[in-house]
Amino acid sequence: MQNIMFFIRDNLILSVIWFFLLILIVSLTIQNILSKFTIINYHQAKNLIEKENAIIIDTRVIELFNKSHVANSIHMSLQNILSGHIKELKLSKIYPIILIISELHQCNECTKQLHTHGFNRIYVIEDGIQSWDVKDLNLSVEEK
Structure with missing residues (x-):
């Protein structure tokens, strides 16, 4: 000592x-x-989607969502989630939720709001939409 x-x-x-x-x-x-979510990579997200029918919620601005988004994803702005409008989507709480979020500093607040509405299996994609873009996974792209 x-x-x-x-x-x-x-x-x-x-x-x-x-x-x-x-x-x-x-x-x-x-x-x-103590966090209410798990950060996952695109492999884990893909497994959750294929094996457990995970619901993908894209919180980016609508213009970016319309340009390209993960196939079958749902758009809901971060402000709507933070305001408690998640209940309007009438999502099943038995499926995992995967968030594509561009504003990581609000990730805790967003997942807390989802947790408040009964969603217990919440995941956040590590690099957002970029990881899907780079890996050439199934993206829906706006036609020009």
Whole structure:
């Protein structure tokens, strides 16, 4: 114990940095445990769609949705979800929900709202629509 105190005294800046990193790791771990959603990649999303009939909700602006979107996805703006309008879609709560969300900073609020309405299996695609675009998966594209 005495050696630790000597180390901290002699290396104060390093000790403070290690302390903050420890706090950051612990807080992120707790946040991850308490979060109401799981971040998945496109392989996992594809499996959920094929095997469990997952419902895809695209929250991007309507113009981007109309340009290209995952086949059979439903468009609902982030504001509508945050306002509680998700019940208007009358979705079955037994199927998993996959969110395509462009504003990740509002992801927690969006999934919290879905959870409030009884959806317990909520997933967010890791790179949004870009992962579908890059991997050439089934996208519906607006005809010109």
